[in-house]
Amino acid sequence: MAGMTALVAAAFLVPLGSTLGDRARDEALADAARRAALVTGTLAVSTDVAVVARAVEATGGDPATRPVVHGLGGDPGGRAAQSDVARAGADRRSVVVEVPGGLARLDPVVLGDQVAVVEVFVPDATTGGGPRTWLLLCGVAVALVVAAVIVVDRVAARAADAARGLVRAALAVGDGDLEVRVEPTGPRELAEVGAAFNRMADRLVVSRTDERELVADLSHRLRTPLTVLRLDAESLDSDDTSVGSFSEDELDRRRSIRRIRQAIATLEGEVDVLIKTTRKAVAHDTGPAMCDVSEVVRDRMVFWAALAGDQNRPHRVTGAQLRIPAPVPRAELAAALDAVIGNVFRYTPQGTAFEVAVSRRDGYVAVRIDDAGPGIANPDRALRRGASDQGSTGLGLDIARRVALQANGSVSIDRARLGGASVVMLLADPEATPRQVNRFGLVGRMARERDTGTRRRWPRSRSAED
Structure with a gap:
């Protein structure tokens, strides 16, 4: 889960870092063009070194990044190579070249029969390509991964607890304990499963109680015909074969009467046991x-x-x-x-x-x-x-x-x-x-x-x- 979150963060933060770098570069170059315009405007009016120097100072900022004018004589310094300066003057268009420590913007100015070139240095720190930006983005990525892991862990823990509760309840019902219920918790799907489980358990209790009450009721109904049979059997002749002499037919008849009475007595005993068992079970289930x-x-x-x-x-x-x-x-x-x-x-x-x-x-x-x-x-x-x-x-x-x-x-x-x-x-x-x-x-x-x-x-x- 943490690896997946890191990949998602990287997929969003790497393009974001590039976009931020491009935007910072464009803003830094736009600022360099503004400062260069102050100097080129001054050159269009006067080429006096003192006037040009005051214009350079007026651009403000770090003295190391102030504009430099090439083509007015002497060595003005600067960071751009002479070939790049000559190419900008020959092409008479603004160019941006890479120099040690950053970028340099070169703006040519036509002064009669000669061309002056204004150079403005843009450090890497202002173009968004420095390590600080990427360190910040890496910190954001780490924070996102940690937060995602914590949130997912909490959600997964709730889901796992709810699932374990359902498992324990299902095992208890399987063992015959129909009184167990679960607290519907966790994600919505698991909560719905818990509620459905409780409804199922309630229905099982009702069904088992109805079944046992039906058995008890049927047992009660059997009492009356059994009593009739027993009384009718008692009204028959004696089944004693130990006293007196009887014909073979009479012995068979008395033995049949004895078997009938014994069968009725056995059946009555079974019905009594059934009634006692079912009524105890119903009382235990329903309270x-x-x-x-x-x-x-x-x-x-x-x-x-x-x-x-x-x-x-x-x-x-x-x-x-x-x-x-x-x-x-x-x-x-x-x-x-x-x-x-x-x-x-x-x-x-x-x-x-x-x-x-x-x-x-x-x-x-x-x-x-x-x-x-x-x-x-x-x-x-x-x-x-x-x-x-x-x-x-x-x-x-x-x-x-x-x-x-x-x-x-x-x-x-x-x-x-x-x-x-x-x-x-x-x-x-x-x-x-x-x-x-x-x-x-x-x-x-x-x-x-x-x-x-x-x-x-x-x-x-x-x-x-x-």
């Missing part, structure tokens, strides 16, 4: 989110109502007419509702009524799922992850508890007005400030349970005859 609790409840009940109709289960939804926000992603709240409502269908007999209610007060949103079944004998055990008295994985209520904790709430199990279990999910209301409430009320009890980690037990175990 804090908001949803309309009423809308989620209405949407999920569209699916569960169809199954409830097949099983002759009376059901109703209350309090889900108005918008009620909650600080939890929609997919996670839907998963929690599916887990709790699915438990109602799994562990209560067909025809058992259930109710889903939404309420909003005291800075909290409560989602309550009641049923008319036999209830839960040990609420604490039911809320522990992986624990169940029904032979299941025990993850259903744990999903609801984790969603409630994410929304700064809690989950409680109590006796329902319908006679069975009442699962209440308490979520913080983002549009209201929680306040101190009656310590004996529902919200106060749930707040205490959230702080202490305790859960209320049933006052007594509920038997099947109750």
Whole structure:
């Protein structure tokens, strides 16, 4: 880069130096012609040596450069050769000849039958051909090269920093970190590339989140037909082949029933894993989110109502007419509702009524799922992850508890007005400030349970005859 800048400077400064030298030479010769004209005018009037001497002195300047008159007798001195002086007189025209130390201008003057020649010496220092001019131009060239190197270095450093930042960000995205962004800096082109990179990363985040939400939504939709299949499979005959004697056809039929039930159980487990995985990924990608609790409840009940109709289960939804926000992603709240409502269908007999209610007060949103079944004998055990008295994985209520904790709430199990279990999910209301409430009320009890980690037990175990 420095060599290129030096070549460009030389390409401009060498012609500039020549031009300046020519101009200085022309100006110096013009000044010499002016001084020579003062003397030639005097000679045209008088050839008296004294008069001519006064005219020479009147030209001023350095005595070494004052005009010299040849042809008036004697040796006037001067720097021009006699041959050049004779040639100027013979040709009777002004000439400029080179002499040691500079140039000499020779102007002939016709004085009757003789010709006088006026010589004016022009030193090299006044013609621009001296070393000072070229030293000055060389200094300018060096200054231009240094300035160009500094400017280009700064510009190149900014461009290099911006390019390195883009490389690091691209490698981070390639490694799976979609949160990385770059500061659009450097030249305009690199700044535009940085802005385009940020838009691309934002789009990747949105696309991945949409994809995972779609998978989670599809998984939720699979719960209802799977529950129907499981219930229909449970209504089939026993698959026990260890007691009694059976024909070959009966053994095959019972084995087929066992395989069907095992396949449905395996598929349910896979769907549960898929839902948990996708909802965790969506929560990690999107961070804090908001949803309309009423809308989620209405949407999920569209699916569960169809199954409830097949099983002759009376059901109703209350309090889900108005918008009620909650600080939890929609997919996670839907998963929690599916887990709790699915438990109602799994562990209560067909025809058992259930109710889903939404309420909003005291800075909290409560989602309550009641049923008319036999209830839960040990609420604490039911809320522990992986624990169940029904032979299941025990993850259903744990999903609801984790969603409630994410929304700064809690989950409680109590006796329902319908006679069975009442699962209440308490979520913080983002549009209201929680306040101190009656310590004996529902919200106060749930707040205490959230702080202490305790859960209320049933006052007594509920038997099947109750």
